Amino acid sequence: MLGTGILKGMVETAKNFAGSYHDPERLTTVEYPEQRIASKENARQFPFLVHDTEDPMKGLRCVACQICEKECPPQCIYIVKSKDKRADYKGQMQFYPATFDIDLSVCMSCQICVEVCPFESIKMDTEFELSNTDRFGGLLVNKHQLAKSNEHYRKIHPTEAAASDAALAVEVAKAQAKAKADVEAKAKAAAEAKTKAEAAAAAGPVGAPASAPAPKPSSPAAAPAA
Amino acid sequence: MTLPFAIIAGLTVGSAVAAMSLRNMVHCALSLVLTFAGLAGLYLQLNAEFVGLTQILVYVGAVSILIVFAILLTRSTEPKDEPSTVTPWVGISVAVGAFLTMALAVLASPVGKRIAAPAPEVSVKTLGQKLMTDYVLPLEVMALLLTAAMLGAVIIAMREKEGK
Amino acid sequence: MSPLWCYLTVSALLFCIGLAGALTRRNAIMVLIGIELMLNSANLNFIAFWRFSETPETQTGLMFALFSIAIAAAEAAVGLALIITIYRHFRTANVDKVEEMKG
């Protein structure tokens, strides 16, 4: 009969109304600033730059390779490469970003910069309370604001951070092994050279042996963090 | 002439002039509504409450809406610069002549000097009783007319079937 | 209360304004508005004469005004329906341009 559907609906809404006062199933709202839900591990908001040492500026992993800048779909990253070089976490001499700006109002949180970064240096943050009173500059963040420690990364994304740390450890181990090998090779070469020199000194000059000490730069195909 | 009468009459006549002279037809319709409302005010002044409120209900509530709908449905495709009137002076002089005749007649007649009797005792009940006894034939004819008008209006304005 | 001639003059004025409009405006709807004004002025006359009559108890003027309002409503409905149909045929509501017999 006409009207029974209306009555059924009204009973349902009345149940909702009454239930919202005693039944947590019927009132799932979290009153945000006072109550918060713990952030999910897969949550992501906007990128940040990882640093390792106490001083954020010195420990930035970023080497200003500008891959992320080129890959960024909305073009929200702006990087200026430094003129000089400095030692990175592996002790290798690298460029560093003189300027690293991200316009968060343009960023669309696609995570592509993270995917392409060979140095595990840009990661996604979970910070979301970014409201600002400055309409134009407020969301244009520079590298000082972007730099956050690896500890922070481990806290917000433990699983990813472990993978990232492992990858870096492999890199470091490789680099150390190589350095050690280099040192050994150098020592060996030096020893050989020495013996040869001695021999040469004894048996006259001979062409120098082909020893190529140039260390390979760390592999660009380093697996990004899983 | 009392002040309330002067105000209402001035409003009524002024808005009637506006209703007939404005270029924008929707403005004309809105001024016409003001005229209707002013007339209803005059009826109320004349102790004809029922007719005055019926005037508002029918004219302001229904007829003006009809006119407005008709204006919007016949949104003119005519050129704007064309004058909205034809040979205005002939029509206006005819109207002025008619007014002068009527005004002279009104002012000359002794009836015009008549002062109103104390407010008559009118009740809607007696009005209804009269409608059902003395005026029952006109009422029935009116009912027939309204039905016929409704059917006629629907049939005239009905969109013809596609492909006809 | 104002004497009768005031009401009659206002009524005459309204009638003539309506007449002038109906005679001079080109648009059919405006002509109809003029006719409505004239009908209303007649109504005002009915009411005024009723109020100033010797025997207002008979309520003849009120009755007449009521019937007149009903007729005016019917007239407006049919008239506007006609105007809309004419507009569909001729694509204009200008009374001067509607001069053919064949629609």
Place this chain on the structure above:
Amino acid sequence: MAELFAKLDALPVTLKHLLLGLLPGATPEWLVAVVSAVLSITPILAVFPLMFALTTVIERKGLGRIQNRIGPNRVGIPLTDIRLFGFGQFIADGIKSLIKEDVVPRAADKVVHFLAPIALLIPVLLTYSVLPFGKNMVPLDLPQTGLLFFFAVGASTELSVFMAGWSSRNKYSLLGAMRAIAQMVSYEIPLILSALTVVMIAGTLSLPGIVESQTELKFGFLYTWHLFTPWGLVGFFLFLTAAAAEANRTPFDLPEAESEIIAGYFTEYSGFKFAIFFLAEYLGLFAMCGLGITLFLGGWLPPVKLAPFTWVPSWCWFLGKLSALIVLFIWLRGTLPRLRTDQLMGFAWKFLLPMTLINLVVAALWHLSANSIPLVARWPLCFAMLAIPYWLLGRGFEAKFTKREYRFAN
């Protein structure tokens, strides 16, 4: 004891007479009339807009609860932590709408655009002048034409809606206005017809007179509200349905269907003019509810003439019934989806209009058979005469609208 309650009941009237008595003796008569009118108008202008303000908050909170949300609960007293359950919200909203920029479209018809909200609010406020809020508490007693005044003034709001929609020069505004006018014109007929049954039985157009007609006692204690008769019961629900459509309430809020035409006829209004539209809409709803109470729910009468009920002042009964109806409308708004335009028109012409006409006939029968058939037989007979057409008419709608085949979902 009873005298005290009687005094409490007459408190507003006594207060008014007291204030009028303060005028110096030499005051001209017209000034006394003006002061008296002002004293009658002021409470209306104070109580009902305040009620509107509270209703906006209660409605949002209630709808929130219905939709498993909390609703506004933050705004309280500024600069403190006192939240008042969010009942400071309406003050914040009022301040916001007052200080917002008033945007008028460049192409708009400025004069009409400006006049439309005023032309809407004035008739809506005028409708309150004939409602009896309590015993001897009717601002403008029109013994011959009270109800007609209400409907005549109410009908003139349609034009203001058109003014708002047309003057904005916006297609959504115009569409909304056209929808609103078509809806209001269609639903005005069932509204007036359902109210007419009461006029027919009570034999008067005066609203206090209609309340008086419900003061007879049945069984010695029960007031004969018109709701307690079969035609009154059906008429009341028909009236409520038509009133919801007149006031543009859900499920008949097509004129402002935000998913289709933004905000309907007041799309191009902002700031305080928008607030006036909002206010007028709610005040129109309250006036309709007030009329429904007067016609069917015994106006300011308590349901029974027994001790605790008669102690409550009459104006409290009126306001209480009004609040109950407002809650009902909020509840309906939280429950029902919006109709489609053709469903809306079909419902008015194919269901409400026949039902109100049948109701009119049944009411006449009820009145004429008062002395010939005993109540025990008369009540079920009249009710059946209404229930069967209801069932038959309703079946047509169900066959049309409930059985639906889904090609892919099944």
